[in-house]
Amino acid sequence: xxxxxxxxxxxxxEGFTIVRDAYTHAECDEFIEYMLDLQAGRTQVExxxxxxxxxxxxxxxxCCHHPxxxxxxxxxxxxxxxxxxxxxxxxxxxxxxxxxxSEQRRHQDAYHLPGCMSAWVALQDVGPQNGTIHxxxxxxxxxxxxxxxxxxxxxxxxxxxxxxxxxxxxxNALPEVAVEAQKGDAVFFHxxxxxxxxxxxxxxxxxxxxxxxxxxxxYDPWPYEEAPRMRVSFxxxxxxxxxx
Ligand SMILES: O=C(O)CCC(=O)C(=O)O
Ligand SMILES: [Fe+2]
Numbered sequence: 001x002x003x004x005x006x007x008x009x010x011x012x013x014e015g016f017t018i019v020r021d022a023y024t025h026a027e028c029d030e031f032i033e034y035m036l037d038l039q040a041g042r043t044q045v046e047x048x049x050x051x052x053x054x055x056x057x058x059x060x061x062x063c064c065h066h067p068x069x070x071x072x073x074x075x076x077x078x079x080x081x082x083x084x085x086x087x088x089x090x091x092x093x094x095x096x097x098x099x100x101x102s103e104q105r106r107h108q109d110a111y112h113l114p115g116c117m118s119a120w121v122a123l124q125d126v127g128p129q130n131g132t133i134h135x136x137x138x139x140x141x142x143x144x145x146x147x148x149x150x151x152x153x154x155x156x157x158x159x160x161x162x163x164x165x166x167x168x169x170x171x172n173a174l175p176e177v178a179v180e181a182q183k184g185d186a187v188f189f190h191x192x193x194x195x196x197x198x199x200x201x202x203x204x205x206x207x208x209x210x211x212x213x214x215x216x217x218x219y220d221p222w223p224y225e226e227a228p229r230m231r232v233s234f235x236x237x238x239x240x241x242x243x244x
Contacts, residue, residue, distance in 0.1 A: 111147070
């Protein structure tokens with residue numbers, strides 16, 4: 001998975017870039033099947049209870065990863081691209097499996113996971129019909145909202161973060177695009193890029209996709225004092241680091 005000069009240039013200017021055909025269709029199908037089996041309880045993995053048959057909410061993993069997720073997070077093909085984009089060796093701190101669009105409102109991932117960037121993979125063809133991600137092009141060069149901004153002494157005190165992201169989106173006055181990705185494409189995006197899970201236009205449509213969130217090895221801030229942060233390194237080592 002080589003990043004070309006065009007990829008790097010797009011990432012720097014727009015805040016995201018798409019690597020086409022990063023994964024084979026067989027790899028995507030294997031992942032989808034694994035996740036459907038896990039969802040239905042046809043296979044069992046400690047820490048992942050079978051879910052309600054109609055529960056297609058995304059599965060977010062931070063401190064407990066199933067083997068398939070660990071494999072995708074530490075896939076050696078991701079190591080160099082993420083290192084290049086972060087400017088340093090990276091650790092995974094979260095992964096997310098989406099059966100359908102999250103329809104999540106606008107946000108910056110670096111608000112939730114300071115210092116992060118994302119690798120987001122389309123496991124099937126993804127577009128407006130099944131609620132692809134919508135990104136505000138170039139918004140990574142504008143302001144970042146942080147948890148401390150919402151405290152009593154902060155500039156966004158009293159705001160609901162999701163309303164604040166809409167406000168920031170409007171202030172940025174930059175275009176928003178719906179990312180079109182084919183099965184197997186990887187979208188790398190900056191932690192400050194404003195994005196959302198698009199509305200599902202075709203009722204019930206699946207949108208199998210996976211996202212890994214990575215931070216630089218030397219980056220330590222973490223806003224969740226009560227929850228430990230587990231870092232997953234590409235060499236296979238998982239470790240907890242201080243939360244302060
Ligand atoms: O895919 C989506 O619906 C949203 C995903 C997202 O926000 C993320 O991966 O950070
Ligand atoms: Fe996100």
